[in-house]
Amino acid sequence: MDKRRIAGALGVMALVLSACSGGGGGTPAPSLPTAIGDGEGALTVLAWPGYVENGGTDPAVDWVKPFEDATGCKVTVQVFGTSDEAFSLFSTNPEKFDVISASGDASLRLVRAGYVQPVNVDLVKNYADIFPALKDKPYNTVDGVHYGVPHGRGSNLLMWRTDNVNPAPTTWAQMFDPSSSFAGKVSVYDAPIYIADAAVVLMKTKPELGIKNPYALDDTQFAAAVDLLKQQKPMISQYWVDYTKQMDAFRNGDATVGTTWQVITNLLQGETPAVPVDVIKPPEGATGWSDTWMINSKTKHINCAYKFIDHITSPEINIQVAEYFGEAPGNSKACALAVNPDHCKIFHADDEAFWKDIWYWQTPEAKCVDGRTNTTCKDFDAWVKAWTEIKG
Amino acid sequence: MARASRLGPSHHGPVAEVAAPATAPAPAPASGRRRLAGGLHRRPRLRLGLLLAGPVGWLVIAYLGSLVILFINAFWSRDAFTGLVIHQFTLDNFVALVENPLYRTVTLRTVLMAAAVTVTCAIVAFPIAYYMARVASPRTRGLLVVAVLMPLWASYLIKAYTWRLILAEDGVMNWFLAPLGLKGPGYGEVGLWLVFVYLWLPYMILPLFAGLERIPPSLVDASSDLGARGWMTFRRVTLPLVFPALVAGSIFTFSLTLGDYIAPSLITTTQFIGNLILANFGVPDLPFAAALSLVPLTIMIVYLMLARRLGAFEAL
Numbered sequence: 158m159d160k161r162r163i164a165g166a167l168g169v170m171a172l173v174l175s176a177c178s179g180g181g182g183g184t185p186a187p188s189l190p191t192a193i194g195d196g197e198g199a200l201t202v203l204a205w206p207g208y209v210e211n212g213g214t215d216p217a218v219d220w221v222k223p224f225e226d227a228t229g230c231k232v233t234v235q236v237f238g239t240s241d242e243a244f245s246l247f248s249t250n251p252e253k254f255d256v257i258s259a260s261g262d263a264s265l266r267l268v269r270a271g272y273v274q275p276v277n278v279d280l281v282k283n284y285a286d287i288f289p290a291l292k293d294k295p296y297n298t299v300d301g302v303h304y305g306v307p308h309g310r311g312s313n314l315l316m317w318r319t320d321n322v323n324p325a326p327t328t329w330a331q332m333f334d335p336s337s338s339f340a341g342k343v344s345v346y347d348a349p350i351y352i353a354d355a356a357v358v359l360m361k362t363k364p365e366l367g368i369k370n371p372y373a374l375d376d377t378q379f380a381a382a383v384d385l386l387k388q389q390k391p392m393i394s395q396y397w398v399d400y401t402k403q404m405d406a407f408r409n410g411d412a413t414v415g416t417t418w419q420v421i422t423n424l425l426q427g428e429t430p431a432v433p434v435d436v437i438k439p440p441e442g443a444t445g446w447s448d449t450w451m452i453n454s455k456t457k458h459i460n461c462a463y464k465f466i467d468h469i470t471s472p473e474i475n476i477q478v479a480e481y482f483g484e485a486p487g488n489s490k491a492c493a494l495a496v497n498p499d500h501c502k503i504f505h506a507d508d509e510a511f512w513k514d515i516w517y518w519q520t521p522e523a524k525c526v527d528g529r530t531n532t533t534c535k536d537f538d539a540w541v542k543a544w545t546e547i548k549g
Numbered sequence: 550m551a552r553a554s555r556l557g558p559s560h561h562g563p564v565a566e567v568a569a570p571a572t573a574p575a576p577a578p579a580s581g582r583r584r585l586a587g588g589l590h591r592r593p594r595l596r597l598g599l600l601l602a603g604p605v606g607w608l609v610i611a612y613l614g615s616l617v618i619l620f621i622n623a624f625w626s627r628d629a630f631t632g633l634v635i636h637q638f639t640l641d642n643f644v645a646l647v648e649n650p651l652y653r654t655v656t657l658r659t660v661l662m663a664a665a666v667t668v669t670c671a672i673v674a675f676p677i678a679y680y681m682a683r684v685a686s687p688r689t690r691g692l693l694v695v696a697v698l699m700p701l702w703a704s705y706l707i708k709a710y711t712w713r714l715i716l717a718e719d720g721v722m723n724w725f726l727a728p729l730g731l732k733g734p735g736y737g738e739v740g741l742w743l744v745f746v747y748l749w750l751p752y753m754i755l756p757l758f759a760g761l762e763r764i765p766p767s768l769v770d771a772s773s774d775l776g777a778r779g780w781m782t783f784r785r786v787t788l789p790l791v792f793p794a795l796v797a798g799s800i801f802t803f804s805l806t807l808g809d810y811i812a813p814s815l816i817t818t819t820q821f822i823g824n825l826i827l828a829n830f831g832v833p834d835l836p837f838a839a840a841l842s843l844v845p846l847t848i849m850i851v852y853l854m855l856a857r858r859l860g861a862f863e864a865l
Binding site: 239241242244245248249266269270271360393394395396405407410411439522523534538541542544545546549 | 632717756
């Protein structure tokens with residue numbers, strides 16, 4: 158009897174203790190490491206497809222093996238399709254991924270949820286060579302604390318079929334005008350962040366709304382953007398998530414105008430027979446994306462993580478990734494090493510004038526990201542709900 | 550009571566004749582397996598319980614358990630700032646479901662599509678099933694069953710993508726109809742309806758086939774003996790008898806269409822319930838996705854109760 162009572166008491170105490178320690182508030186912030194030690198032997202990376210190639214897609218394309226040989230950190234890669242999927246994977250597997258390449262509309266959410274830790278950029282020697290325009294942005298630096306190392310950037314562009322669409326479109330506003338000749342054949346990105354593209358149009362067509370940042374929209378501005386998108390809905394033939402689906406639509410004529418990435422245009426033009434498309438960045442500016450390499454706050458492979466980030470942002474590797482994926486590299490010394498001498502010119506890698514009116518993807522928050530304090534802005538939840546309403 | 554033996558009063562029956570056996574057979578050594586076998590033999594209910602433990606365990610823990618977790622999740626909410634789930638009871642999700650007209654529109658659209666697909670499948674499947682059950686020779690019947698089942702061997706994704714190609718602007722359907730001066734439906738809800746009918750047709754043909762086979766031909770003969778012509782027999786005899794099988798088949802087509810999100814995302818831009826749930830999973834707003842999931846679940850529960858009333862489960 159006594160033994161059972163003691164055992165029972167111990168069991169209850171164990172439960173209570175574990176509940177107390179487990180149910181506490183957020184994890185305490187780990188202190189910044191001051192030096193990179195020896196590799197732990199393993200690393201799991203969550204990346205956009207094409208960023209961390211280890212010979213699995215194409216045996217000739219592998220910049221992971223040199224890293225594994227040099228540091229002894231065996232790399233396991235997992236890819237994702239959208240920023241939302243990346244965030245979802247993190248929240249369901251908080252300890253699985255050590256390093257992630259997060260776009261601006263995932264990075265801040267990861268920081269807020271406590272999933273990633275601050276990065277000591279002094280330990281990453283390639284950080285010094287990153288284009289200054291990519292550093293200290295609101296989606297990779299919070300209150301002066303760096304949460305990652307910039308990777309590269311790209312712009313969303315306007316693409317059209319040159320044989321079908323005459324005259325060629327010149328502004329985004331035409332993609333929202335139901336009287337356009339190509340109405341019914343428009344292809345746009347299927348994500349709530351696309352609302353920012355409508356806001357970019359409104360910055361030029363309705364300056365009285367006073368939109369300063371397409372990710373900081375108060376009630377009136379947001380309602381105007383949503384109305385513009387609802388006006389666009391009947392013109393849409395495709396909402397794309399998978400870039401190959403947009404390629405299919407342009408190739409077989411289901412879409413003749415759309416928002417796209419440079420890599421899609423390059424692939425279509427490179428086909429046999431080539432699909433006759435052309436692409437511009439309209440004068441209103443555009444939304445874009447810039448990715449950041451971030452480290453899991455619960456990682457057990459911190460040294461391998463730092464070594465990997467240093468490796469992937471080095472000029473030699475950064476340009477390989479940029480050329481393979483089709484984006485502008487983040488390391489200023491990378492362009493000199495490009496296989497295709499025109500690569501950096503096509504992707505405007507060091508043309509800062511090109512990026513001046515590009516708004517990198519960023520998570521909208523209730524505290525307006527343009528700095529306004531006299532009002533609150535719509536947070537990402539509101540964007541998500543509105544997006545499903547727009548699609549109807 | 551003395552037993553009168555057929556063999557005469559002097560014969561006491563074989564049992565009395567035979568002397569008691571010299572030695573009773575020695576009982577087998579009580580090994581573990583024997584004891585277990587014996588124990589199970591004596592306890593039929595335990596035997597039954599152990600036999601069912603696997604499937605019932607899967608049903609209760611994996612299936613019902615996950616439904617319960619889904620149900621509980623629907624009453625939680627999500628912090629917009631951090632994106633983490635708040636484990637506190639709230640009815641916010643259901644309030645949003647009811648207030649926002651979008652969810653009513655999408656639910657209605659999904660139910661109407663499911664109904665349209667079910668009716669079309671029934672109309673298309675019936676002649677095929679009737680031919681297979683009543684008219685075809687046994688050999689032809691076997692071949693037809695194989696033919697009906699073969700699409701089920703192909704993966705769903707392959708079939709959906711193939712239809713994407715068929716319905717495309719420069720796809721097979723437009724090419725086929727061009728000489729007639731017509732154009733295919735292209736991508737859109739009409740195209741989606743075609744795809745669904747194609748996908749779920751085997752699931753409607755098979756229960757109908759089984760149901761029609763079960764109708765004894767003697768009933769049809771009797772009906773014509775009583776003076777009923779073909780259509781009258783069909784309306785008064787065959788149809789009522791096959792109705793439960795029809796309802797059973799409709800369960801498949803209705804429920805499969807109700808929850809599907811892959812075909813809609815490939816063939817149209819309009820949203821159905823499955824797409825909304827997926828979108829919320831992507832955010833990830835799991836509590837709201839859970840609340841949304843309860844909508845088709847409730848619809849199917851009601852449908853299944855109706856189907857049971859109409860005798861579908863005896864026909865399956």
